[in-house]
Amino acid sequence: MRSSIVFPLSFVLPLFLGSVQAQDSGQNSSSSNSSAYITQWVSALQSTGFNGFADTLTKINGTSPAMELFSQLASGRNFTVFAPDDSAIQQIPSGVSQNTTLLAEYIAYHFVDGDFTNTSYTNSSGSGGGGSSSSSSMSSSTETSTATQSTAALLGRRFGILRRQDGGGNGSSNSSGSSNPQPFAGIWPNVTIGRTLLNASALVALGGNKSQVLAWTRPTPESNVTILNQASGSNNITVVNGTSWQNLFINRINGTLTPPGNLTTALTAINATALQGVLGGLQLPMNGTNGTAVEALQCAKGITFFVPANVAFTAAVNSSLQGLQSNTTALTALVQNHYINGTTLYSTQFDNSTTAVSAAGEPLHFITNATGIFVAGANNSIAQIIRPDVLIDNGVAHIIDQVIFASESDPSQAASAFQSATSAAAAYSTTETGPIGIFGGGTQSTSAQSTSTQSSSSEVQPTTSSG
Ligand SMILES: *[C@@H]1O[C@H](CO)[C@@H](O)[C@H](O)[C@H]1NC(C)=O
Ligand SMILES: *[C@@H]1O[C@H](CO)[C@@H](O)[C@H](O)[C@H]1NC(C)=O
Ligand SMILES: *[C@@H]1O[C@H](CO)[C@@H](O)[C@H](O)[C@H]1NC(C)=O
Ligand SMILES: *[C@@H]1O[C@H](CO)[C@@H](O)[C@H](O)[C@H]1NC(C)=O
Ligand SMILES: *[C@@H]1O[C@H](CO)[C@@H](O)[C@H](O)[C@H]1NC(C)=O
Ligand SMILES: *[C@@H]1O[C@H](CO)[C@@H](O)[C@H](O)[C@H]1NC(C)=O
Ligand SMILES: *[C@@H]1O[C@H](CO)[C@@H](O)[C@H](O)[C@H]1NC(C)=O
Ligand SMILES: *[C@@H]1O[C@H](CO)[C@@H](O)[C@H](O)[C@H]1NC(C)=O
Ligand SMILES: *[C@@H]1O[C@H](CO)[C@@H](O)[C@H](O)[C@H]1NC(C)=O
Ligand SMILES: *[C@@H]1O[C@H](CO)[C@@H](O)[C@H](O)[C@H]1NC(C)=O
Ligand SMILES: *[C@@H]1O[C@H](CO)[C@@H](O)[C@H](O)[C@H]1NC(C)=O
Ligand SMILES: *[C@@H]1O[C@H](CO)[C@@H](O)[C@H](O)[C@H]1NC(C)=O
Numbered sequence: 001m002r003s004s005i006v007f008p009l010s011f012v013l014p015l016f017l018g019s020v021q022a023q024d025s026g027q028n029s030s031s032s033n034s035s036a037y038i039t040q041w042v043s044a045l046q047s048t049g050f051n052g053f054a055d056t057l058t059k060i061n062g063t064s065p066a067m068e069l070f071s072q073l074a075s076g077r078n079f080t081v082f083a084p085d086d087s088a089i090q091q092i093p094s095g096v097s098q099n100t101t102l103l104a105e106y107i108a109y110h111f112v113d114g115d116f117t118n119t120s121y122t123n124s125s126g127s128g129g130g131g132s133s134s135s136s137s138m139s140s141s142t143e144t145s146t147a148t149q150s151t152a153a154l155l156g157r158r159f160g161i162l163r164r165q166d167g168g169g170n171g172s173s174n175s176s177g178s179s180n181p182q183p184f185a186g187i188w189p190n191v192t193i194g195r196t197l198l199n200a201s202a203l204v205a206l207g208g209n210k211s212q213v214l215a216w217t218r219p220t221p222e223s224n225v226t227i228l229n230q231a232s233g234s235n236n237i238t239v240v241n242g243t244s245w246q247n248l249f250i251n252r253i254n255g256t257l258t259p260p261g262n263l264t265t266a267l268t269a270i271n272a273t274a275l276q277g278v279l280g281g282l283q284l285p286m287n288g289t290n291g292t293a294v295e296a297l298q299c300a301k302g303i304t305f306f307v308p309a310n311v312a313f314t315a316a317v318n319s320s321l322q323g324l325q326s327n328t329t330a331l332t333a334l335v336q337n338h339y340i341n342g343t344t345l346y347s348t349q350f351d352n353s354t355t356a357v358s359a360a361g362e363p364l365h366f367i368t369n370a371t372g373i374f375v376a377g378a379n380n381s382i383a384q385i386i387r388p389d390v391l392i393d394n395g396v397a398h399i400i401d402q403v404i405f406a407s408e409s410d411p412s413q414a415a416s417a418f419q420s421a422t423s424a425a426a427a428y429s430t431t432e433t434g435p436i437g438i439f440g441g442g443t444q445s446t447s448a449q450s451t452s453t454q455s456s457s458s459e460v461q462p463t464t465s466s467g
Contacts, residue, residue: 034070034071037070050086079248079249084257106258182242187217195436198212206395208427215228231258237255272309307399312400333406337408337409346436352366361415373388386401
């Protein structure tokens with residue numbers, strides 16, 4: 001049966017009211033409302049040194065993804081923005097900046113649903129000058145304060161309740177810390193995942209037409225927030241400082257964000273050459289027929305792929321794999337025991353009670369402890385996640401240190417798990433407005449029925465129904 005997660009009413013209700021209010025603004029007026037809103041924001045950006053970003057918003061004005069983006073921003077909901085600084089904005093590849101529709105889609109990837117301001121950061125920083133961050137620290141939002149209190153322990157562990165960074169590193173930000181709010185951020189290898197506004201079908205293929213996510217971390221508690229999965233060579237894209245404007249929490253970043261590419265691109269980027277070799281010779285089922293393994297994996301609408309790093313392919317493992325070469329069924333099952341078909345599970349969604357069903361129909365369990373996060377497949381085969389949350393356009397890959405040596409399969413379990421993942425995705429109707437994972441999916445219902453929140457949570461934890 002599905003596990004359901006019940007939210008405190010005080011937590012769901014304000015959001016429900018919020019959505020009614022948003023609908024009230026009407027359709028005819030909404031486009032002119034959003035136009036006025038964006039015009040105001042553009043001039044606010046210009047006056048705070050975001051000239052390039054302001055110009056870009058003006059440039060994409062009129063394209064359909066931009067109109068969708070603008071109307072969401074003007075809806076009154078809260079958003080967290082990762083706004084490229086002026087030198088970063090010039091680095092958008094010309095192939096993107098010359099196509100305003102594509103540019104608007106890329107820009108949508110810079111907006112995360114929800115206010116990710118870490119209010120504990122501003123609150124816990126002692127009495128020194130909490131003044132200028134008044135909106136986040138004072139107005140006692142039921143949503144934010146309830147969520148913060150009820151999950152303080154979890155946030156503290158996984159997202160790192162921050163102390164004020166005295167001097168923000170090297171004394172550069174002196175006493176202005178309070179006017180420089182910080183986003184929630186896990187400390188590496190813990191990450192924070194937020195749902196963005198990028199949902200262009202050419203760039204994202206997650207179940208339930210969900211928007212793509214953005215992942216970030218702090219390499220150490222002292223360092224700046226670093227955006228993950230950005231192929232910027234040796235230069236990580238980091239958050240410079242933060243500010244807010246109306247319903248927007250704006251984080252200045254020193255790069256522009258590129259939406260995740262396909263599986264092949266990701267496997268190449270992380271140098272998973274040994275796994276690519278295994279996949280190369282294999283066919284996997286793909287909507288009724290067989291395709292090359294890579295084609296089949298890329299065809300999934302939502303996937304969680306446990307990718308063994310090259311170190312996992314020891315001589316012993318390679319020799320066992322060699323022994324399976326003539327046994328296609330076993331080799332196929334072994335590969336299928338490394339992914340979950342139809343479901344995208346980020347590392348923040350794994351805890352000791354999370355279970356899932358692999359594409360081979362075998363149970364997967366997760367273990368989290370002080371050492372890290374582990375995935376356990378059939379056959380008591382356990383691997384540690386050594387690099388979480390490598391995002392791909394149709395899901396996520398987690399890099400593991402061992403091959404999950406399980407070639408068992410249960411096709412009927414696989415089919416039923418896929419079926420429930422597909423129907424859960426179809427029923428998805430939530431807006432995630434906080435870090436994904438803390439609330440068992442970070443879901444907060446904006447639809448009238450809290451049951452939709454629960455069914456979406458079950459998608460997050462597709463428990464076996466064998467019991
Ligand atoms: C966007 O276009 C509309 C309609 O042409 C215009 O009224 C508005 O001022 C433009 N907004 C910006 C920020 O360029
Ligand atoms: C937006 O965030 C502010 C500050 O956290 C909060 O007071 C307000 O209630 C939020 N609004 C919505 C619609 O969630
Ligand atoms: C511009 O980008 C959009 C969205 O990705 C795409 O559909 C369209 O074909 C592109 N136009 C050109 C001229 O490349
Ligand atoms: C990461 O999160 C886990 C589980 O919440 C926690 O036990 C661990 O201390 C965290 N690690 C860091 C470096 O924050
Ligand atoms: C970039 O960030 C990642 C994740 O925190 C870290 O492991 C890596 O060392 C960073 N690279 C550089 C060049 O700072
Ligand atoms: C954090 O970012 C600020 C502004 O870019 C920079 O001055 C500071 O050195 C950075 N801190 C670290 C630890 O990298
Ligand atoms: C962003 O700033 C950090 C310092 O905080 C630096 O290490 C990094 O290389 C910069 N990234 C880019 C893309 O310039
Ligand atoms: C953030 O950093 C930029 C560049 O260093 C600076 O111009 C701006 O004033 C800072 N903003 C805040 C709110 O501190
Ligand atoms: C994956 O993406 C790359 C880069 O966009 C592209 O060249 C390649 O054809 C794609 N591969 C597949 C199998 O779609
Ligand atoms: C990729 O992995 C191979 C085999 O482990 C190693 O020899 C090679 O140096 C790695 N390449 C990169 C760019 O890390
Ligand atoms: C089924 O597979 C074909 C490739 O053979 C692909 O073009 C098509 O989009 C797939 N259909 C679905 C619903 O995924
Ligand atoms: C797909 O491959 C499997 C294993 O090789 C085989 O048993 C099955 O008949 C193939 N299915 C189709 C439709 O070709």
